[in-house]
Amino acid sequence: MDDALIYLNFLLQASQNPALDQSIYTFAQDNPGAISDFKIEFLAKWLIIKSRFTSPIILSPSELNWQAYLELSMLYDQIDDPIIHDPNFKNRNPVEVFVRMQYQQLQGQHRLALQSFGSAYLLFYETAARVATSVRYNIPERFRQLSGISIEQFMHLGFIFLASKAGPYGAIGTISQEYLNKAKMQGLDILTDENIQRFLDMTSCDHEAFRQVAIRSPYPVSDPEFVLYEFNPLKKFPLLQVHYDRWVAPNPALIIDRVTLGIYYDLLDADSTQFTQSFGTIFEEYVGDLLKSVYPETIVLREKVYGQPQKRGPADWVVIEGDTAILFECKSFIPNLNFVSISSQADIEQYARRVANAIRQTHQHINEIQAGEPQLQEFTGSVFKIVVLTVGRIQTVNTVFFKQEIDTILAAKGISNLSYTVLSLQEFELLLSLVERDVLLTELLDRLEGENQGEALTPYQEMLSQNATPSLVAQKGEEIITFFRNHQVS
Structure with a gap:
């Protein structure tokens, strides 16, 4: 079992790195999807849960090798989407399938460590600390209460565990106590026994604990047709204990997710609405910081408070680009x-309703501007584009099928022909990396609205291959990563 999990870790990385195994890399390039993040994560979960019941047959977890993986992969590929078994599937909304497909296809190599670490630190630590008094919720202090370590320590430890290559294949995400002891002796003072244990309490579990999380409500799906898509405990515990002093991450990219955006779920689980009510203001402030980092502050405008009774508008933030x-x-x-x-x-x-409500709220302010509201007169005559920003990505939200859902809700309120785009924080930061290099955001939004989603940013691929992170975020991410580079274990 433990060797099987280590082998899955190796397979995923070899599929992305020819230096680990050229033949596996070539196979993966020639057969897209044969070795994917989602498939590796699902198989790791399946092996742990089923190992309690699986007899030593050809697919026994203890004997996983290349041939056995191919057989498992073939079985996996025979799993149909649940919609196929619905006799009325032709009348079902195709968005259902598109969302599940995109969820499977998210690739770890697209998670930029620089962006993930930098963005999360700025959002959950620097911005949150700055507004803690006004929102009456201190994220850095609350996280320390929950975990026993600071957000900065949590991220530093995450990167140390991510970069470790203590397994038999020389792949990252394989950790041993021997490696940690050696790193501590070479100057990584953060690796105290107490810090390591607190970090592992947040990010690691053994096989039995993994099984218990998997069956805990509300994680299991009620319909077995959807078992492929149900919650994978690797999202919460990306590090699996494979010996009393060894750990492996079947997908090391999940360590990045866990110590960055995973902080959101830690606070949500602990404090529910107390956290979410405060986090809205924190997120809004961070968006303002990002905009001011790429635009002159004179054209980045915060929402106004005006009128009787008081209103706030025309939006959380406004950027003026030419006449738009x-x-x-x-x-x-x-x-x-x-x-x-x-x-x-x-x-x-x-x-769709949540997005439509945000658009409708902004549209009301546009109507006020066009009706001559004196407090919003600086926007008179402008062309308006609406951008709804979310922390996490709503898969397929900008496709024609999902927009039909949103537009139907808006049409029922008498709203039509609006220019709007929905962006996750990661997508927004990617676009700002282009704006920082003199690409107009209006141009990018036009392409996102008018082009096939997979091709909208094609003209900018060379620029994005060089840098897809705005400098504000990149600089902070570099600080986190440099901490480890300055203490690499030899």
Whole structure:
């Protein structure tokens, strides 16, 4: 079992790095999807859960090798999407399938460590600390209460565990106590026994604990047709204990997710609405910091408070690009487990309504401007573009099928022909990396609205291959990563 998990770790990385195994890398390039993040994560979960019941046959977890993986992969590929078994599937919303497909296809190599670490540190530590008094919720202090370590220590330890190559294949995400002891002797003072244990309490579990998390409500799906998409405990515990002094991450990229955006879930689980009510303001402030980092502050405008009774508008933030006013409405949510796993019509409608409500709210202010509201007169005559910003990505939200759901809700309120785009924080930061190099955001938004989603940014691929992170975020991410580089274990 433990060797099988280590082998899955190796396979995923070899599929992305020819230096580990040229033949596996070539196979993966020639057969897209044969070795994917989602497949490796699912198989790791399946092996742990089923190992209690599996007899030593050809697919025994203890004997996983290349040939056995191929056989497992073939079985995996025979799993149909649940919609196929619905006799009324031709009348079902295609968004259901598209969301589940995109959820499977998210690739770890697309998670930029620089962006993930930098963005999360700025959001959960620097911005959150700055506004802690006004929102009456101190994220850095609350996280320390929950974990026993600081956010900065949590991220530093995450990068140390991510970069470790203590396994038999020389792949990252394999950790041993021997490696940690050696690193501490070479100057990584953060690796105290207490810090390591507190970090592992947050990010690691053994096989039995993994099984218990997997069956804990609300994680299991009620319909076995959707078992492929149900919650994987690797999202919460990316490090699996494979010996009393060894750990492995089947997908090391999940360590990055856990010590960055995973902080959101730690606070949500602990404090529920107390956290979410405060986090909205924190997210809004961070969006403002990002905008001011790439635009002159004179054209980045905070929402106004005006009128009797008091109103706030025209949006959380406005950027003026030529004759266009880009209205940013910030919504600090991440799509829930039901949406990414089941993606039922009800789930789709829930998020379509949330987006539509944000657009409708902004549209009301546009109407006020066009009606001559004196407090908003600086926007008179502008062309308006609406951008709804979310913390997590709503898969397929900008496709024609999902927009039909949103537009139907808006049309019922008498709203039509609006220019709007929905962006996650990661997508927004990627676009700002281009704006920072003199690409107009209006141009990018036009392409996102008018082009095939997979081709909208094609003209900028060379620029993005060089840098896809705005400098504000990159500099902070570099600080986190440099900490480890300055203490590399030899």
